């Protein structure tokens with residue numbers, strides 16, 4: 509079907525245009541202006557003649573390309589640097605060391621990164637050092653340094669429990685911050701009295717500074733009470749090791765200190781600057797969709813909730829375009845972004861929130877012509893799979909049925925990856941070196 513091919517090409521063009529707008533290679537050069545001694549980053553200006561050293565640190569899925577883009581501007585001025593990124597997300601750097609580490613569950617290299625970053629901070633901490641921190645999503649797992657008495661194994665266990673529980677990223681990170689000696693503002697505290705500027709690519713809803721990568725350079729707004737509430741809400745107390753359980757209990761009795769709060773003087777010397785977000789990608793994607801001839805609307809950049817419910821809801825809007833021309837008449841493009849969650853049942857298959865959303869959408873529009881959806885993670889990875897997401901239309905479910913593949917069953921088993929793999933409709937991009945949550949692109953067209 510030639511039209512099907514054309515629309516799929518459009519979906520990919522719109523997605524990749526959105527991605528391009530939030531790549532480090534785009535945003536770093538466009539936000540930084542350097543004319544020695546003045547380094548201007550967005551609205552902030554730093555006089556480099558006041559500093560003896562510039563030390564670049566960072567963690568996240570985008571940190572390697574952020575570092576490379578920064579080296580292109582500042583190479584001769586950087587004293588030393590170290591960033592941590594996910595396996596397979598490195599690129600060539602001249603001055604800055606790279607460690608590749610585990611994600612979404614931290615590993616030994618995540619710990620090594622946390623230790624080495626703290627060592628560099630201790631080595632260069634002074635009023636004459638400017639620390640530049642390159643932060644993007646994934647940092648919570650890629651750089652860890654557990655508080656005293658907490659082992660890496662315990663951090664790994666609680667991370668896995670939280671990821672499977674259906675907890676959202678605010679909740680997951682409230683717990684992670686309270687177990688960390690480097691996130692939840694602790695990194696800013698360790699760097700004080702040096703000057704710190706944190707360049708940030710946001711992958712959380714509302715661009716909350718203390719949630720992105722568990723906010724290493726920001727005052728934490730969550731509390732031990734919040735942690736207790738989250739452990740209750742997802743029935744996690746009994747799944748914790750006995751030592752971790754007593755750790756939280758001690759904290760609730762007031763025996764452990766809180767994460768650094770906004771009144772801490774260390775934050776007076778910190779500038780947190782968000783360089784890219786989901787909305788930025790959606791705006792550029794919308795521009796492309798309009799160029800391709802679609803009436804276009806951005807529905808939201810904060811889609812959240814259970815992935816399959818979001819898929820159903822988006823399908824209802826897509827169908828409305830055909831039925832009543834609302835919110836737009838075809839040919840039109842509806843854009844959305846955000847981060848849904850998947851509450852995994854104990855026995856489950858392989859998938860990710862975008863593939864799950866796409867499968868739920870496909871089930872709702874089966875046998876309907878004219879509707880198409882691309883749903884994908886902007887980091888190029890959806891869940892623990894090698895796919896970024898999937899592309900579906902009205903033929904997806906019937907085509908699978910012909911091959912005796914029952915979409916409904918695969919959805920129930922959270923096995924969306926194997927569903928799409930079997931019918932060869934996975935979207936595979938590889939690492940994109942950026943990360944602004946997920947994007948959904950719906951095209952509704954009345955052409956045959």
Ligand SMILES: Nc1ncnc2c1ncn2[C@@H]1O[C@H](COP(=O)(O)OP(=O)(O)O)[C@@H](O)[C@H]1O
Pocket residue numbers: 612646671672849850851852856857858859860861864885887889890891892922923924
């Ligand atoms: N079989 C599965 N089906 C659907 N979602 C899954 C499955 N396995 C894991 N997930 C979800 O994948 C999420 C992690 O995906 P990932 O793309 O790495 O997230 P992020 O990009 O935010 O780090 C977890 O929150 C988990 O709920």
Ligand SMILES: O=C(O)[C@@H](CO)OP(=O)(O)O
Pocket residue numbers: 612644645646647648649677681711712719720721722943
């Ligand atoms: O590192 C983190 O805390 C989160 C949010 O920023 O990123 P990701 O979902 O990619 O793990």
Ligand SMILES: [Mg+2]
Pocket residue numbers: 645677711847945
């Ligand atoms: Mg995420």
